[in-house]
Amino acid sequence: MNYNFDELIDRHNTDSVKVERCKSLFGTENILPLWVADMDFRTPDFILKAIQQRLEHPILGYSMTPKNFYPLLIKWIKEHHNWDLKREWIGFLPGIVPGLSFTVQCFTEPGDEIIVQPPVYYPFFHVVQKNHRKLVYNQLNEVNAKYEMNFEDLESKITSKTKMLILCNPHNPGGRVWSAETLKRLDEICSKHNILIISDEIHADMVLPGSTHTPYATVSDSATQSSVTFMAPSKVFNMPGLISSSYIIPNAGLREKFVEFLEASEMGGGNVLAYAATVAAYENGEEWRTQMLDYVQGNINYIADFLKNNIPQINPMIPEASFLVWLDCKKMGMETDDLFNFFSQKAGLGLNKGTVFGPGGEYHLRLNVACPRSILVQAMKQLKETIDASRY
Numbered sequence: 001m002n003y004n005f006d007e008l009i010d011r012h013n014t015d016s017v018k019v020e021r022c023k024s025l026f027g028t029e030n031i032l033p034l035w036v037a038d039m040d041f042r043t044p045d046f047i048l049k050a051i052q053q054r055l056e057h058p059i060l061g062y063s064m065t066p067k068n069f070y071p072l073l074i075k076w077i078k079e080h081h082n083w084d085l086k087r088e089w090i091g092f093l094p095g096i097v098p099g100l101s102f103t104v105q106c107f108t109e110p111g112d113e114i115i116v117q118p119p120v121y122y123p124f125f126h127v128v129q130k131n132h133r134k135l136v137y138n139q140l141n142e143v144n145a146k147y148e149m150n151f152e153d154l155e156s157k158i159t160s161k162t163k164m165l166i167l168c169n170p171h172n173p174g175g176r177v178w179s180a181e182t183l184k185r186l187d188e189i190c191s192k193h194n195i196l197i198i199s200d201e202i203h204a205d206m207v208l209p210g211s212t213h214t215p216y217a218t219v220s221d222s223a224t225q226s227s228v229t230f231m232a233p234s235k236v237f238n239m240p241g242l243i244s245s246s247y248i249i250p251n252a253g254l255r256e257k258f259v260e261f262l263e264a265s266e267m268g269g270g271n272v273l274a275y276a277a278t279v280a281a282y283e284n285g286e287e288w289r290t291q292m293l294d295y296v297q298g299n300i301n302y303i304a305d306f307l308k309n310n311i312p313q314i315n316p317m318i319p320e321a322s323f324l325v326w327l328d329c330k331k332m333g334m335e336t337d338d339l340f341n342f343f344s345q346k347a348g349l350g351l352n353k354g355t356v357f358g359p360g361g362e363y364h365l366r367l368n369v370a371c372p373r374s375i376l377v378q379a380m381k382q383l384k385e386t387i388d389a390s391r392y
């Protein structure tokens with residue numbers, strides 16, 4: 001079956017964050033929204049059908065986890081990431097960002113230091129700071145238009161109070177798929193200092209053709225024993241509004257502590273529609289996923305070619321995973337706020353401002369390319385015309 005990713009779908013009047021928040025974020029509704037990390041593609045029909053089928057029964061009562069939920073998840077992770085999971089390692093989480101916050105609360109104390117690697121997905125900062133832990137930056141280096149971890153800086157930042165590092169694997173916004181070698185080096189340093197790694201792997205299934213995702217916990221025994229991994233079908237199958245994700249904790253002691261925390265917060269289970277959708281995704285999703293990633297890769301290639309040929313002062317970091325393109329606009333000669341305003345107010349394009357991703361985000365914008373190509377063609381036309389007009 002050929003899926004149609006060119007379909008234009010109006011998201012107005014659906015309470016979509018991407019559309020409804022434009023006025024407050026960009027000061028105008030007259031804008032192409034190319035920001036929040038969900039896709040403008042139709043959520044696959046096999047997922048919509050599974051939900052519709054469940055709705056044919058008229059009672060939406062308290063529900064157990066479906067029997068095939070964990071077997072399907074285990075099979076998916078084995079087939080896609082070559083990781084053999086034991087059933088008892090895994091449990092349900094109502095969202096990965098809440099999960100990050102739970103780990104901070106469960107495994108650290110107020111005043112403890114937690115390392116993040118900016119520029120990075122900004123809720124990593126919030127879950128540390130809003131829980132009154134100390135945020136420590138281990139900024140990534142840019143080498144040959146790709147991000148690399150800076151291990152010297154990491155070692156220099158570790159103190160007796162450093163308890164945790166939140167890893168974005170693959171990386172958002174840089175789209176970097178961390179190699180096994182990089183993750184091993186990270187483990188060597190963190191294991192030596194008893195630092196727990198929280199590996200956010202929400203983009204694992206969004207790895208683009210030519211790259212392979214390595215789950216952090218698989219790189220060594222010490223990584224297996226000193227990490228918490230989060231995964232979800234939400235990004236790859238465009239169902240983040242359903243809130244369905246999982247934790248994986250092989251270490252029994254860590255797992256017991258985390259489960260106790262979740263139980264004390266009465267946060268054990270998911271909702272009936274999320275369960276139905278997740279089962280359908282892991283059961284039927286591969287063909288759709290492959291076609292979607294090919295389409296996204298085509299969109300990335302289109303943007304890269306267009307910028308190279310028409311607006312060479314903007315340099316895209318070509319992602320190895322995800323549908324997010326990190327644009328280095330330094331050569332446009334504007335401060336980040338002015339750049340953001342230029343794109344939104346003048347070109348009518350709503351992108352994420354680089355500085356919200358922390359140090360290293362200056363002069364950058366994040367572009368979401370998970371939309372019909374015609375939208376990107378329109379966006380690039382608007383951008384080129386605005387840049388040309390502003391020269392005079």
Ligand SMILES: Cc1ncc(COP(=O)(O)O)c(C=O)c1O
Nearest residue numbers: 037095096097098121172200202
């Ligand atoms: C790295 C990363 N983690 C987590 C999330 C969101 O996770 P959730 O919606 O499950 O809280 C996103 C969404 O963009 C993300 O990019």
